[in-house]
Amino acid sequence: MRVDSRRLGAVVSACVGLVGVAGCGSGDTVDSPGSGPFSAAVTAAPGTGTVIRDAVQLSAGLLAATDLPGDFAVVPPRGESGEPAVPPAAPTDPPDCGRLLSPIAQQWPGSAAAASVQFAGPSFATIDIDAASYPDAALAPAFDALQAQPRRCTSYSGDDAGVRIEYRTSALAQPPAGDAGSAFTLTARSEGLTLTSATSLVQVGNTLVQVVVTAPEVVDPGVLADLTAAQVRKLRG
Numbered sequence: 321m322r323v324d325s326r327r328l329g330a331v332v333s334a335c336v337g338l339v340g341v342a343g344c345g346s347g348d349t350v351d352s353p354g355s356g357p358f359s360a361a362v363t364a365a366p367g368t369g370t371v372i373r374d375a376v377q378l379s380a381g382l383l384a385a386t387d388l389p390g391d392f393a394v395v396p397p398r399g400e401s402g403e404p405a406v407p408p409a410a411p412t413d414p415p416d417c418g419r420l421l422s423p424i425a426q427q428w429p430g431s432a433a434a435a436s437v438q439f440a441g442p443s444f445a446t447i448d449i450d451a452a453s454y455p456d457a458a459l460a461p462a463f464d465a466l467q468a469q470p471r472r473c474t475s476y477s478g479d480d481a482g483v484r485i486e487y488r489t490s491a492l493a494q495p496p497a498g499d500a501g502s503a504f505t506l507t508a509r510s511e512g513l514t515l516t517s518a519t520s521l522v523q524v525g526n527t528l529v530q531v532v533v534t535a536p537e538v539v540d541p542g543v544l545a546d547l548t549a550a551q552v553r554k555l556r557g
Contacts, residue, residue, distance in 0.1 A: 358471050358491045358504070364463035365499035367456035368525045371432045378527070379435035381555045382449050383547070392439040392447060410480040417473035417487065420506065421517060424528050425452040427469065428462040444515075448532040449551060459526055463500065466521050466528065470504040485510040494545050498522035498529075498552045503544065520548040524555045 372378045385394050412418040419427055425434035436450035454462050470489040478485045485508050492503040501522035508515045518539035519532045531548050533539050 356491055356493075358474075361464065361467045361471070362500050362502045364460040364523055367454075367459045369456055371455050371526045372453035373432045375433045375435050378433045378451055378453060379437070381527075381557075382435060382437045382451060382529075383551050383554060384437075385439060387550055387554070388439060388447065388547070389543075390441060392441040392445075395438040395440050395446075410478050410485075412476055412478040412487070414473070414476060417469075417476040418478070420469055420473050420487075420489070421448075421519060421530075421532055423450040423452070424462070424466060424530050425450075428452075428458075428465045430454060430458040430462070443536065445533075445535040447547065448534070449529065449547075451527050451529040451555075453527045456526065459523075459528075462528060463521070463523060466530075467502050470506070470519075483510055492518060492520075492541060492544075494520055494541060494548065497545070497548045498524045501548070503541075503548075505539070518544045520544055522548055522552060524552055527555060529555065 372381075385392060410418070423434065423436055425431045431452035431454050434450070434452040436448070438449075439447040441447070452462070473487070474489050476487050478487065488507045488509075490505050490507075492505045494501065494503040497520070501520060503518070503520040506517040506519065508517075513536070515534065515536050516539050517532050517534040518541060519530065522529050522531070529548075529551055531544065531551055533544050533547065
């Protein structure tokens with residue numbers, strides 16, 4: 321399941337109906353350790369000219385269930401399961417903030433290939449990884465645009481089927497990974513419940529990768545760091 325604003329809203333809405341069930345975080349949840357105000361954006365490294373143009377090849381470079389800690393399983397792509405069609409995106413204010421955490425290739429067009437994989441774990445926890453490979457000329461603009469989005473959307477709101485959701489983003493300290501990278505935390509709060517997404521954006525050559533760890537609780541930044549490092553290693557072969 322893609323953990324964009326509509327997914328955050330759906331899980332928060334589910335938790336609203338499951339008050340008292342383990343795994344739905346309370347409104348007392350604090351931001352992830354290491355989070356804070358955004359500093360200057362990171363500059364992308366020069367492209368190598370090696371652009372992945374085959375989505376199958378790029379998909380093979382993403383982490384698999386066997387690479388993950390704990391009990392996570394791959395979520396089958398829609399059309400290969402009995403899941404209903406994706407509902408319309410829940411509106412946000414400002415509207416553009418609803419794109420936050422959507423796949424890289426959707427946020428910035430012009431990629432030569434794109435791929436994604438989603439994993440579901442216990443208690444509403446998910447891991448979403450997507451990647452897009454860009455030609456040299458489009459690489460830095462894409463990296464800059466992706467970093468700018470959470471900085472523009474530090475505080476916004478949404479409405480999912482009558483449930484109001486308040487969103488906040490903050491910078492997240494992470495160890496260096498890949499050729500360049502940055503990270504942030506997105507926190508969604510609704511009716512006393514909290515859902516947190518810790519997100520890293522990392523450049524590996526001409527490929528940009530987004531790793532999102534979401535849980536109804538504080539996400540340990542070390543988990544995101546380990547997953548990001550593993551993803552970089554796998555892409556580099």
